[in-house]
Amino acid sequence: MSKKMDLTNQRFGRLTVIGENPEPYRSRSGSITRRWNCRCDCGKLVTVLQGSLTTGNTKSCGCLSREKAASRHKDLSGKRFGKLVVVKRIPLDNSRADGYQNGWLCKCDCGKEAVACTEDLTSGHKKSCGCYAVESASELARTDGRNVFGRYEGTMISQIKPGRKPSKCNKSGVVGVHWNVRRQRWIARIGFQGKKITIGSFQNLDEATRARKKAEEKYFAPIIERWNEELRKKMGGALAC
Ligand SMILES: [Zn+2]
Ligand SMILES: [Zn+2]
Numbered sequence: 001m002s003k004k005m006d007l008t009n010q011r012f013g014r015l016t017v018i019g020e021n022p023e024p025y026r027s028r029s030g031s032i033t034r035r036w037n038c039r040c041d042c043g044k045l046v047t048v049l050q051g052s053l054t055t056g057n058t059k060s061c062g063c064l065s066r067e068k069a070a071s072r073h074k075d076l077s078g079k080r081f082g083k084l085v086v087v088k089r090i091p092l093d094n095s096r097a098d099g100y101q102n103g104w105l106c107k108c109d110c111g112k113e114a115v116a117c118t119e120d121l122t123s124g125h126k127k128s129c130g131c132y133a134v135e136s137a138s139e140l141a142r143t144d145g146r147n148v149f150g151r152y153e154g155t156m157i158s159q160i161k162p163g164r165k166p167s168k169c170n171k172s173g174v175v176g177v178h179w180n181v182r183r184q185r186w187i188a189r190i191g192f193q194g195k196k197i198t199i200g201s202f203q204n205l206d207e208a209t210r211a212r213k214k215a216e217e218k219y220f221a222p223i224i225e226r227w228n229e230e231l232r233k234k235m236g237g238a239l240a241c
Contacts, residue, residue, distance in 0.1 A: 005034075005050070006020075007020075007036050007050070007053060007054075008020070010053075012038070012053045012054075012056070012058070012059060013056070013058075013059025013060055013064065014040050014041040014042070014059060014060040014061070014063070014064060015038040015039070015040055015041075015046070015048065015053070015058070015059065015060060015061070016038060016039050016041075017036045017037070017038050017053070018036075018037045018038060018039055018045075019036070019037055020034060020035070020036055020037070021034075021035040021036060021037050021047050023035070025049055033049050033050060033051065034049075034050040035047050035048065035049055035050065036048055036050060036053060038053075038061075040060050040061035040063060041060070042060070042061060042063045044061040044063070045061075046061045046062075071118065071122065073102075074118070075089070076089075076104055076118065076121060076122075077089070077104075079121075081106075081116075081121045081122075081124070081126070081127060082124075082126075082127025082128055083108050083109040083110070083127060083128040083129075083131070084106040084107070084108055084109075084114060084116065084121070084126070084127065084128060084129070085106060085107050085109075086104045086105070086106050086121070087104075087105045087106060087107050087113075088104070088105050089102050089103075089104060089105075090102070090103055090104065090105045090115065091103070092115070092117060102117075102118070103115050103116060103117050103118075104116055104117070104118070104121065106121075106129075108128050108129035108131060109128070110128070110129060110131045112129040112131065113129070114126070114128070114129035114130070125165075160216070160219075160220040160223065160224065172186065172205055172208070172209075174205070174208070174209050174212060175212070176188060176189055176190050176191075176199075176212045176215075176216075177189075177205065177208045177209055177212050180201070183201060185201040185202060185203060186201065186202045186203070186204065186205050186207070186208035187200075187201050187202075187208070188200055188201075188202065188208040188209075188211045188212040188215070189212075190212065190215045190216065190219060192219045192220075197215070197219075199211045199212060199214075199215050
C-alpha cells in the first residue's frame with residue numbers, strides 16, 4: 001500500500017491542520033474521502049475534506065469570504081481615495097457583474113466624475129478620474145523632457161501601451177477581457193478614441209486574450225508607432241517608449 005499523505009501541521013491559507021479526522025467522508029457510491037481537523041487563524045476549529053485543502057478551495061473556516069463580502073458591502077460614501085471622494089453607491093453594468101455588482105460614483109478633485117469598484121479604490125489602483133496620469137506626465141515632461149503619457153491622435157498613450165495592469169475587479173487578469181456571468185462567456189472589448197468596440201465573445205479565455213491582442217495590434221500599434229516616430233524626431237534620436 002502506498003504511503004498515506006499526512007497533512008498534519010501543514011498550512012492552507014488561514015488553516016493549520018491539527019490532524020486527521022477519524023471519520024472520513026463516505027459518498028453514496030461508497031467512495032471514501034479523508035478529512036482533516038484544522039484550526040483557523042481566527043481560532044475556530046473546522047473539519048475539511050482533503051481535496052478542498054490541497055486544491056486551495058478552502059482557505060479558512062469561512063471567515064475569509066465573510067470578510068471579503070463585508071468589505072464589498074461596506075459603505076464608502078464620503079471617503080477619500082487619492083483625488084477621489086466617494087459620492088454614492090451605483091450599480092455597475094453587466095461587464096463587472098463577476099462578484100462586484102456595486103460600484104461607486106466618485107467626484108475627482110479636478111471636478112470630473114468617475115466610477116470605480118470597491119477593490120479598485122481600497123487597493124489604491126484608482127486614485128483619480130484619470131487626470132492624475134496627465135498631471136504626472138506633464139511633471140515628468142517638465143523634469144526630463146519626455147512626453148510619456150501624452151494625448152496623441154485623440155488617444156491617451158498610457159492607456160494603450162502594452163503591459164498595462166488590468167483593473168483589480170477584472171477576474172480574467174487580461175486588460176479588455178471580462179467574464180460575463182449571464183452569457184457564461186468571455187467578452188473581449190477594446191476602447192479606442194472614445195468608442196468601446198466589442199471584439200467578440202469566447203468560450204475560453206485564451207481565445208478571448210488572443211482576439212484582444214489582435215485588436216490591440218490593429219488599433220493601438222499604428223498609433224504607438226507614429227507616436228514613437230514623432231518622439232524620435234522631437235528628441236533627435238533619443239527614445240522614450
Ligand atoms: Zn476563521
Ligand atoms: Zn480628475
